[in-house]
Amino acid sequence: MQMANALKKGSIYVVLLLALLFFLVPFLILLFNAFKTNAEIIASPFSLPVSISFKNFGLAMDQMKYWSAFSNSAMITFISLTVILICSAMTAHYFVRNKTRMNTMWFLMMVASMIIPFQSIMIPLVSIYGAELGWIQSQPKLTLMFMYVGFGSSLAVFVYHGFIKSIPLELEEAAQIDGCNSIQTFFKIVLPILMPTAVTIGILHVLWIWNDYLLPVLILQNAGSDNYTLPLAIQVFRGSYSSDYERYLPAVVMVVLPIMVVYLFAQRFIIQGVTQGSVK
């Protein structure tokens, strides 16, 4: 019996370690090769680097305007997220506490809209804000953030809505008796209670906005490389990369790195947040 158990445990580890290999090898290969020269990479992609030099990292970062792209990505993610988290919470709260026919209709429309894939409205979106209104040409980054708010609100309102229903109304009534108006009640009483839910929504949205490619490429592509986000900036190497791995691979590492560092410290929250957000 003990033998059988040990055997079973052993085989579980074998399967898990094989899976681990499959999941981590691409990252390790990427990391090793980022420190090599073109000649070394082509000679053997699995040898360890001869020396650790960050020279190519510097060159790659200059070529893709890394810090400009990084700050664009950070700013766009941060501002869109803040607006989504606060405005959607207010909206969801208002919907739960004022169940008029109109509010219910809006809420159902937002929930239903989540089934619409981005690709099925990207063409009219670009036509309206590009050719018709000209916002994409005049204010590309602002337009992009506005669109993230539009696309991100449905999920946020939906998740908040589910949680706000469980907050006792007495809490808010007590605050109003003490003289809070509805805005004070929301910001002093409701919003603090919503913090854990906000973290869940925030994690889902950060992963989405930070890594998004299709929407930024449609909005920012013609706006000049100073406006690019990280996924767009790395395109500089596309076309030339087949021969120029020594620049391209360090660039990929630099794009992957920020989110991996965050993951290292907040993995528990991130996995929890993603689970809660998707099961709802």
Add this chain to the structure above:
Amino acid sequence: MISEKNTVKRIGNQLLFTGPTLLAFIAVIIVPFIYGIYMTFFKWDGISSSMPYVGFNNYEAVFNDTKFWTSVWLTIKYVAASVFLINTVAFLLAYLVTMGIRGQNFFRTAFFSPNLIGGLVLGFIWQFMFNNFFTSIGEKFGWELFSKTWLGNETMAFWALVLVTVWQYAGYMMVIFIAGLMSVPKDILEAATIDGTSGWKQLIHMVLPLMVPSFIVTIFLSLQRGFMVYDVNYALTGGGPFGSTVMASMHVYDKAFQRFDYGVGQAEAFVLFFIVATVTIVQVYLTKRMEVEA
């Protein structure tokens, strides 16, 4: 007077609390959705000021666009393969990392890590894997399978896309399965063990039926993402070799933004939307009927 003041206040509150969200929602989703329907009845190149009405010509063009239907059929095959593999691998991993072995949190963290990176960068990483790493292995060990890059061969490029998709989403679906496995009541499994039911039978007859709610979510998510795949497709194969791996989203993108045929492109986008909506609604309906209670 008081009631009038109250009405003003109420409208003010409604606008303050719901206005910004609804404005963005209407402007970014509702208006483009409706305008998109309108666009399918016009011919437009994205630039010119004339936009002639063409009736149902665009839809007719969709039905005659063999390239579109090839891409749809390819997408369906890709979705079938990746949904099946993602869910199988994810469930297996979830099952193994909830058995209480040492280091299971580390395994979970590692398996989830591809989800932190966008499809575009994942595609680039794997492109390097296929073009350099695997071919070097093939050379070194004389493996026929890796002797040439997968991305240069039509069939293998398709499977490369499936493989990367499984790599990308298996960890994500795994965490959803873990949440489901945690909520399977332990007492009924213990009762079954006492009655002499083997672990394998418990898995098939007790755990799997109780996991249906998780499967509803994971199949739904993998179906939806599979049908709309763009980033990985663009970054890994770019539709090649010889346009053999152009999925539906890429076809729609190219139709509108490369060939400047907005009307037909939008009509195809809607056809795609109807396919995805139908498939996912049918899936949720069918899998919901399989739900049981412990």
